[in-house]
Each structure stands twice: as C-alpha cells, then as structure tokens.
Amino acid sequence: MNHDNSRSAPPTIADVARLAGVSRAVASRALSNEPRPVSSEKRERVIAAAASLGYKPNLLAQSLTTKTVNLVAVVVNHIHDLSDLDLFDRLIDQVQMIGKQVILIRIGSVARVEEFLRNGVAYHVDAALVFSDFADAPTVRRMFRSDHVIMLNGLHDEFSPVVIPDENAGISEAVADAASKTVKTAGLVTGRASSPVEQARIRSFQEAFSRYGINLVRSVQGDYSYESGHAAANALAGVDCPDAVFCTSDAMAMGILDVCRADFPGGRPSRFRLYGFDNLSLTDFDAYPISSIGYDKSLYVRHIVDSIANPGSFSSGHPPITVPTQFVPRLTA
Structure with a gap:
C-alpha cells in the first residue's frame, strides 16, 4: 500500500525555486548572505514563495557551506551607561544589515575572563568586538579560538584590527x-x-x-x-x-x-x-x-562593520582606524 507523504515533508529549496520560477542557485542566494547579486524582483519572488510554503533555511547547512555562522560576539563590561544605548542600537542594526546577528557577552572582571577560559567555554563566531576593559587581544583570541577579534578598548596588539576615536x-x-x-x-x-x-x-x-x-x-x-x-x-x-x-x-x-x-x-x-x-x-x-x-x-560603526565584513583587508601591524572627535557647544558652557 502506497502512502503520500508529500504533505508532511518539509518544503525544500527546490520547492521554493519551482514556485518562484527561478533556479535553485538563485533561490539559495536570495535567501542567504552570499555577495553574488540577485535582482530585487527575483529576491521578492523567492521570499514570497518561501513564506507561502513555510520554508526555513537550514542555517547549519549554510554554515558548513560558507564556513561562517553569521554570529558576532560583542564583549562588554556591562550595558547601563546611556552612551552604550546610543552606540549599540546603531551597531546591532548595521551588523544585522550584513546578515549577521549579535550575541552579547558580559565580562566585568578579570576573574570572569579566567572563568570563561577555565571552563573551556568557546563560542563559534565569525568575529568578536571587544569593548570590555578586562580582555586583551591574545586573551580574546583564546576565548573564541579565532583570530578575527576587533579591539575597541585600547588593549590591542599588532595582530588585531583597531577602531578607536x-x-x-x-x-x-x-x-x-x-x-x-x-x-x-x-x-x-x-x-x-x-x-x-x-x-x-x-x-x-x-x-x-x-x-x-x-x-x-x-x-x-x-x-x-x-x-x-x-x-x-x-x-x-x-x-x-x-x-x-x-x-x-x-x-x-x-x-x-x-x-x-x-x-x-x-x-x-x-x-x-x-x-x-x-x-x-x-x-x-x-x-x-x-x-x-x-x-x-555612524562612521565609527561603519568602520567596525567593514572590519567584520572584510576580514581579509587587515594585515598585521596595520595602524588603528581612528575617528576624529569634535567639541559640540551648548548652553551649559
């Protein structure tokens, strides 16, 4: 006796491509963060087809293909200063614009760093952005088992990209x-x-x-x-x-x-x-x-995101990327 299991099988990228009237390669690119372009008209058709079918991309499979996980770690002391809110809202938005998501890791002491290393905790991330005062570049590379750490706290070395005002x-x-x-x-x-x-x-x-x-x-x-x-x-x-x-x-x-x-x-x-x-x-x-x-x-965040998106653009010993500051007069002075 034959049973039709087609209704219970999850939709595939081939189903999405067929409904959108495009090739599987185009459908895959439209739903991923690959740099190869897809026209906005085809992208909209693919997204509509995926939504209609209830298709969800296999992120694990994508990561195996691209060797990325589309995660960026942001290492902070804490987030309670108002300046943090002004900055991180922009930063998270722009990181998401290049198809990645942010995970926040709070490290407010040297002891917390040592605990992180002692327990063997390691996140697989594409990049780490380091604001915390308690982690230098070599330590962060050990924490994430990755060379792509962008130092924003003054504790950089010649092997790490730096963006600083x-x-x-x-x-x-x-x-x-x-x-x-x-x-x-x-x-x-x-x-x-x-x-x-x-x-x-x-x-x-x-x-x-x-x-x-x-x-x-x-x-x-x-x-x-x-x-x-x-x-x-x-x-x-x-x-x-x-x-x-x-x-x-x-x-x-x-x-x-x-x-x-x-x-x-x-x-x-x-x-x-x-x-x-x-x-x-x-x-x-x-x-x-x-x-x-x-x-x-905005310029500061742009430099950071460029460093995430283009890791090959940095070479050891490259000077820090600096963003100029200026005085903004108001009534209290």
Whole structure:
C-alpha cells in the first residue's frame, strides 16, 4: 500500500525555486548572505514563495557551506551607561544589515575572563568586538579560538584590527572654549580607572589644561553613570566650586546638572561651566543642553562593520582606524 507523504515533508529549496520560477542557485542566494547579486524582483519572488510554503533555511547547512555562522560576539563590561544605548542600537542594526546577528557577552572582571577560559567555554563566531576593559587581544583570541577579534578598548596588539576615536582634538577644542571664557580652574569627573581608553582620555584633559593655563584643582572618580555624576556634584559644586567642571561622560554631567539646576537658569551657567563627553542624543533636548565632545557614531560603526565584513583587508601591524572627535557647544558652557 502506497502512502503520500508529500504533505508532511518539509518544503525544500527546490520547492521554493519551482514556485518562484527561478533556479535553485538563485533561490539559495536570495535567501542567504552570499555577495553574488540577485535582482530585487527575483529576491521578492523567492521570499514570497518561501513564506507561502513555510520554508526555513537550514542555517547549519549554510554554515558548513560558507564556513561562517553569521554570529558576532560583542564583549562588554556591562550595558547601563546611556552612551552604550546610543552606540549599540546603531551597531546591532548595521551588523544585522550584513546578515549577521549579535550575541552579547558580559565580562566585568578579570576573574570572569579566567572563568570563561577555565571552563573551556568557546563560542563559534565569525568575529568578536571587544569593548570590555578586562580582555586583551591574545586573551580574546583564546576565548573564541579565532583570530578575527576587533579591539575597541585600547588593549590591542599588532595582530588585531583597531577602531578607536581620536579624542585629543575634541578635548583640546573643549578646553580651549573654556579658556576663551576666562576659566582658570577646573574639576574633572572621571570614569573607570581600569579602562586604558579612560586613562588616555584623562591624560588628554591634563595636557590640554596645562596647555591653556587652566589649573586642575579637583578630580572625582566616577563610573560613567548618571548616579556617579549625581554623587560627584556634592564634591564639586560647593561654595569653592571651580570655574568649570569637565566630565568624561555625558551621563555624569547630566547627574551634576540635575543636582545643580539652580546654578543653570535657563540652562546657562551662573557659577561654573559644565562640559560632558559622548555627545549623547539626549543633549539635543532642552532638558540637558550640555556642551559635549563627540564623534560621528555612524562612521565609527561603519568602520567596525567593514572590519567584520572584510576580514581579509587587515594585515598585521596595520595602524588603528581612528575617528576624529569634535567639541559640540551648548548652553551649559
């Protein structure tokens, strides 16, 4: 007795191609991330046919064919700073635009890195983007058993691609702005001491203060968060407050501004000037008109995604890709 099992068999790529009126090769390319082009008209027919049949591509089979898994690891300390939200929304969107998905891995301490390695945990990913302060390039290559790690935290070596903002220009412009307004003393609210990027940022501020004759009279340790800026206000905004307060994140500057609203009638300074860093989208709103230092995040993300999509374009010893920063004046300065 013969049984017709065609109704229960899952649809194949051949079924999709037949319904769309294209070859199997075209149907396969239309539903994958292969660089070979497919016309938009054929792609739409293939997608419609796949949806009609309920066809789902076999990602494992695709990975065996292309030797990729279309996953990108993003290694972070945490995601709670407002600047993280501004950046990662763009980054995830653009990574998905090249047909890959992001997995977030939180490594907030050296102990966590060691645990990761000790337990033999290894993700098979096409690339790793490293923002965490606690993992250098050789360690990340061991973690993912991959040479394609893109370092964004200042802990790179000659074998790893690097994309990093060049912060000197923007910091110098901000300090020059303060000097032009007769600022003679400054306070500095800093972020995580463990971060090489933050250490370089602090040095840039110190050098700019010296260059423009501004005396750094007080430094307060924060962690980039709004809460740490809120706490720092008590140490900086007393009767002997400096002429200007510089923060190495906008979130910390927002915390100070909220404590000291009386010192900024209409958003303008009456006792001290306030400068942030990151040029968050929130600073474009009336509630937080904070003068800031920023860079083109779209350009920054584009460089990162280009490094993911074109791993062969990097050669050992290639200089870091830098994105220039600039001062963005607003009312608080």
